Amino acid sequence: MLKKIPRTLSPYLLKILMEMGHGDEVVIGDGNFPAASHANKLIRCDGLGTTELLESILELFPLDTYVDTPVSLMAVGDSAAKDPEIWQSYNRILKASEEENVQIEYIDRFDFYKRSKEAYAIVTTSEKALYANIILKKGVIS
Template sequence: MLKGIPSIISPDLMKVLMEMGHGDEIVLADGNFPSASHAQRLIRSDGHGIPELLSAILQFLPLDTYVEHPVGVMAVVPGDTVQPTIWKEYENIIHEHERSFPIEYIERFEFYERTKKAFAVVATSEKALYANIILKKGVI
């Protein structure tokens, strides 16, 4: 065991965070997302929600300040009546750990394509709809 690492961050997840370089992306996927079929590297975080995981990750992962949108979420599909409330929670968590960034809203199939290119995907048990989020790693 190590001191100061939240128990929600598994050894596999910590290894991936350490291996990521500037500009690499990691996807935190909700329970409905097709994680296994879209991931180059799949990290399981079953039983956990994205907000608690996001808060723990941002203790270690700097966001990229050299791009306009170091954070992106899957946009609501046109015609869907869902209004995601979890996005405001993400904004609050990011602001708590980093400075505020404008969040990019990424069309569903474009989000899937970015996920396929991401360094890793973390599959969670998050139940909120449209809870998927992409983080771009910055520099220390």
């Protein structure tokens, strides 16, 4: 065991995060996301939600400061819910981390899927909230 490693981060997920370089992307997918058919590397985090995983990952993972939007969300389609509650949680988590002025982009569902196929890895969760899929672009530690 190690100190200060969030308990929600498995050894395999830690390995993947360590392997990633500047500009690489990781997707955190909700329970409905087609992760297995899209992933180059698939990390299963069954039983966890996206918010607790995002909090844990941001403890260790620097976001890219060389791009305008290091965080991407899957845009809401023709649904009545234009601002899903889970996004408010993501904003709170981002503000609580060292990444408080992060800009977020919203990507059409099919563009999000295409970008996910190019991501370094996809982390799948048991999140039930709709539109909880998020892409993080890795930065550097200076």
